[in-house]
Structure formats: C-alpha cells, structure tokens
Amino acid sequence: MAHEVLVSMRNIVKRYPGTVALDGANLEIRRGEIIGLLGENGAGKSTMMKILVGYETPDGGEMLVGGKKVQFRSTREAMAYNIGMVYQDQALLPNLTVLQNLFLGYEHLFTRGGFIDHRKMKQTGREILDMMRLHCSLSDEVEALPLSTRELLEIGRLLWLSEISGRPPVIVLDEPTTVLDSNEIRQLFDIVRSIRDKAGIIFISHHLQEVLDLVDRVVVFRDGRDIASLPARDLTVAKIQEMMIGRELNTEYYLVDKQREPSERVVLEVKQLTVHGKFQDISFQLREGEIVSLVGLDGSGKEEVCRAIFGALKPDQGDVLLFGKRLNLKRPDLAIREGIGYVPQNRREEGAFQHLDIAANVTVTLLEKLAKLMFLPRKKGLQLAREWIEKLRVRASSPHMLIRQLSGGNQQKVILAKWLASDIKVLILDHPTRGIDVGAKEEIYRLLRNLADQGVAILMMCDSLEEDIGLSNRLLVLKDGRLTQEIDSPADRKPSVLEVIRAL
C-alpha cells in the first residue's frame, strides 16, 4: 500500500570525534506508510533522524526529497520541505496560547496590511483542533495542557504547514508515548493512523509491541547501518530483538578475565528507596569490589536512583546505608564526605569544571583534606595532579592545562582521578563511556577493574547492554520505576544480550 517516495536517504555517513555514528545507512520514506525505526542505543537511529530534520549535516551520502537532491543546514530548511520532528521534550512554548503556538513564525499568512486578522486565524486554528480531535480552547495557555494534547498540537501544526505548501509532510515521532498513559496512547495512534494517507511517518519507541501495533514497516538499525526493512505483519517482538543485537560478546574487550569475585562484605545497602513519580521501593546491596549495572529503558528511573543515592535528588522514603550506617541524603557534599563518588553523564555541565585546570579538578574533592589552616598547599596539589596524569595516562602537557582543552576520554580520566584520589568506598557512574573513542574506553574499563580490585563498590549505567553485561558482576533490571529482576553476570557465565533485553 506504499506509494510515492517522499524522502530517500542513501549511504549516509556521520562521524563524531572517535566514533562513526552512521556508516552507510539507508532509509526510504513513502507516503501512506508508518515506519517503525528500531535499534539499540547507539545504533544510529537518532543520528539518522537528526540528519533528516536538518539538525545535523551528514559527512557522506545523499538525501533526495521528492526526487531532488537536498542538503539541509538547519531545521528551518528541513521545515521548508515539511520535514519535522515531534520531540518528546516539547517544542511548544508554554507561555503562549494554543493559537499563538499553532501559527508561530507563520503569522504573516493571516495578516492584512501587517495586522493579524484574528478571525481568520481562529477559524484555521479550530479546523486544526477538529482534525486532531482536540477539545482544548484556542485561548488556553499551553502550560496548562496535558502533554498528550501538546504532542497532538505539534503534529497538527506540521500537518497544517504541509497543507499550505501542498507537499506531504514527513513527521518523525521520537518516543512520543513515554509521557502518555494508555488512553492517550490509543488516541495518538488513532490520529496517526487517520493521517497516514497524507504523510510519511516515522515512529520511534522502545516498546516493541507498541511499534508492531502501529506501524506498517519496521526498519532495524545496528552499528550505524540499516540491517533490515520488513513488513510489520511478518514480525514478532522476539524476532526484532534478535535482529537488534546479533553480535557475540567480546569478553576480551571488557577484560572479563580480570573480573573478580566480590567479597561477602556489604558496602552499600539501599532500602526501599522511593522518589514519588520516579521510582518506588528500590532495595539492593553492593558488596566490596562488586560492579553492578542498572539496566532499563528510558524512563525506567535508573538515573534517578543513582542521583538519589548521591544526594542530588531527595528521596521521599527509604534509606541508604554505608557499612551499616544510615546516610544523610540531603546534599551531594554529605555523600562525598562519606566516600561516595559520582561521575555524571553530562561531562560538560556537571562532571568537571571546564574552565579550570587539571590540578584544580583533581583536587577539588580533597580540598579539606589537603588544606592546612585553611590555606591550600598549591605544590602538593600540583604534585598530586601530576601523579594521576601519569598513572591514568591522561594526554596532557601539564597539570595546568584546562579541562576544556582535553578530549572527551581524557576529561573522563581526570574526573575519575578526582575520585580515585579521594579514597572512595562507592563509585556511581552514569554512562561513563558516552562520546569517548574506543582506545580511551578500554583504559576506562581497566580503571574500573582496578577500582574493583581495591574493593570499591561500583554502581553504573552504560551506553549499551553489551557494556553492562561485559563489565558487571550483576545486573539489576528496572522497569517503570520498580526493580523487577536481578541477573547474575559472572565471568564464566555471562548472560546473552537477548536474555537481558527480554527482561527489560
């Protein structure tokens, strides 16, 4: 039932420093077809979409829209071809009304002599609301509307834009269901189906069953390439999962032979920890020298669990005990004092002081210990920084180099050095290898193994399940804010990725 080809992306290549995100990927978008775009984190699907909507420019390959070669340099240019993305983190302005949002940037289509003709604008606005079967008022402020309504408004705006230009739209729905409840999901699906004939639609979701329910064709991405494009009716969830993974675990890469058996001694105990609306009743233990991975889909609450243990998110209930002693979880500095370290996902904003030098970053958690009568012995700090630069093989000419002058991998090493130097008991890592090239990744793995050898208990979340399985002694599966399963991952009997995916 697929007809005219709207967009054709061929052999798309995109490189980021140290990694190849897309390695000759193809995608054909046809009118009247809903495509389910699937793949693990890092498989390249989001990069592909960013290129489609003009957010990123490709390093190779070509893109044809309506048979014509195009190269978008901005989202605005893609919008001119009616190619747009409905973001999960909202692209409407909360402080404007529905009407103002619908026609933002296109008010000139409703002006007479430079002045807005409100009657004409409202009429078109009502038509859009009717089409999307929405019951909100045009004068409602978007802030007061539920997220599902906002998503539908965005879709309505894209459809209207395509109508006035006479060109069928290509709409990317990026994880639109994560913020919706089941009724709202049904409503969204109904509307998406009803506009199918007018548009080309790409649907991205981690919930595979949901994808199969809605889409006509499934495209699977793996390692930066499209590896399969099949009609949805021929597929099952299990089949898709197999396609998404398909690689043997490289035990050498993750230094599995260096994985140690944790001791019996419990370092950290989490008891019925709850943050309302994020996660409930999380209980687990970390033992000396143990590496534990939290796994779960987007929105499972794993990031929040880590932040709560570190004191960056205030729990509503529950306790965290370090060597049997209850921790005060009010502020991160209290956690640090007790010996808990945290490596955030967002290096640039949270992980390091970009404008300070290596020495300052390494010693920042040690200031109180190093200080003599409130004064900082600068020499000692420099000495320490030099030691760690050497130990971790940070590629830097001196401890005075600024963090922002270092590559991602070396920045991460400095952040780790900060915790290594401060004699911690527990280290929490949020995607420690994100955006780091392969060589530096290996060195980080080695560091983690060394830390475990020293008896540090490690809790982490990785970029891929493979990394989670390869590095950890144990996996904790989180689903919708609850701990649903524990999977052992000993060195000699690593679970398969498929096994873990099915538990998610």
Added chain:
Amino acid sequence: MKTADGNILKPKSPAGLKQLPRTFGPLAILIGLVIILSLLTPRFLTTSNLINLMLLFPIPLILAIGSHFVIQTGSIDLSVEGVMAVAGVVTAMFVHNSLTSLDWGVGGIAMGVLAGAALGALNGFIYVKGRIPSFIVSLGLSLACIGLATIMYGGNPISIYDRELQNLIIGRTLGVPTIFWWGLAFFLLMLVAERYLPLSNHIRAIGGNELIARQAGVNVNRVKLAVFMLAGACYGLGGALNTVRLTIGSSDTVSGFLFSTITSVVVGGTALTGGRGSVTGVLIGVLIIQIINNGMILLSLNPYLQAAVQGAILIAAIAVTINRRKAQFVK
C-alpha cells in the same frame, strides 16, 4: 516518564485560579492603594492632586512600555537615563533655545525620538552581534550617553524658549493636562500593536524559550534588534517630553527614571525572566508606582524612607512575578 498509574507528569493547575487574568493581582493592589490613600489623607482624592498625577504619569508610562517589550524577551535594557539625556539635549537643540538658532517646534521632539531609536538600535546591535549580555551593554551605553549629552551642551544647560511647545505638555485640553492625552494615545497605539502585530507574538515566544522560537521560524536576532530600537525610541520620546516640560536641556534631569521604570514594569506583572506580561499590566504598574510616590509625598514621609520603600517594592515584586521553583540556580 510513566508509572503504573500513568499520568504523574501531567501539569496540575487549579482550574478556577488560572481563569483569572494575570493583571488581576496588580489591579487589586492598585484599587486597594487608592482606597487606603484616600482614607489616610484628604489631599489624595482632590482635583488638583489628580491633575498633578495626570501630568506626572505619561512619561514614566512611555518609558515603562518601551522597557517592557525588552524585558518580555528575557533581556533587560538599563539605558533609560542615558538615552533620555541625549534625546532631551537633542530636542533642546532643535527647538527655540539658548544654544542654537534652530526653531523646529514639534520637529524637535521627533529628532529626540530619532536619536533615541538610533541609540536603541546601537544598543541592540552590540548585544545581538557582539553577544554581550544586554544588561552590561545597556548600562555601559547609558553612562556613555550621559557623558555625551553633557559634552553636547558644554556644561551650560540649554534653556528652551518655546512656550507654545511647552504648552503642548503642561497646558490643558478638555480640562486635563495635554500630556495625559499624549500618554493615552501612546498607550492605545501600543495596545493595538500588542494585539495585532506578529512581532508581539515573537517577542513573547523568545522570552518563553529562544531555541524553540528559533526552530518555529522566528528570526530571533531581528526581533531583538527591533525591540531594543523600539525601547530606545520610547526613551527618546520620554526624554524629549521631559526636556520640553522642564524647558531645560541637561543630563541632570533624568536621574531616578531607570529605577522607577524597571519597578513599574515588574510590578505590572512582566517577569524578569521573560515571556510574561502585557501592556495593560504595565499601565497598572506605572499607576501603582506613581500613586505610591505621590502618596508618600502627601503623607510627608522622610525622603530617605521613600527611597527605601521603592527599593523594597522592587524586590517584593520580583519575588512575586518570578517562578523561582523552576529556576535551578539563581545568580
């Protein structure tokens, strides 16, 4: 994020409360203020005092509306006094005066507005193209302008001889000061602009979230430039009227206007973080501030205490208008 019961992330808003227009709070304060003052002093609700207020409030209103549009984008413009000074001196030089032989009448006021618009454009240009925080650019520009204005008249303030022109301000039309009608016309003009110009949507959008506005197709830099230029023109008009009213072209006549302008805008419900507020709100804000000042004088409050009250009002108004729970850090 979704839990078992689904809709935890839905914004909660008490339906009844949000139906009230945002100008309701300031309006209630204004009415309360009028009642309290008329109870406290019999001199408040007299014809002469009301006419005095009508004479006083149009210039602050013009300044505040100009400033309001800038604040609505999330920027701030502190160049009020400097631009007023230059515009005032320019106006003084173009009307019948002690320094030059020109006599352009109302054309002199237009020259003041033009000078203001030019300075506003410069202000916006440095801010947008130089990517320097607007608060620093406008503060620097203001100081530079005060210096420039003083150099222009060489230290001897210019006297204005054009009584006819002065009459267009302090004279009476239909029983009230003519400047009141100027202010009213200006307000109505801005009300129309707010409702019918696409620009006003774009201003609010930028204040809400610049990135989203850009993605939606708003030319952010052009809007910012336009807003600073409009603000400059407003300060220019205010400066010109101020000069003609006082019949003196001098940079000493502008002190105090910046503070009362910002306070009025914020009291009127325009959030300093941008995206909120209306021209009507600004009108109410200006009335509140002018009436408070007027009341404090009528009650013969110690002038130093008056200043303290004004400062406290600004801080209180900001505390009320900014949603501080949303702000992660306050700097």
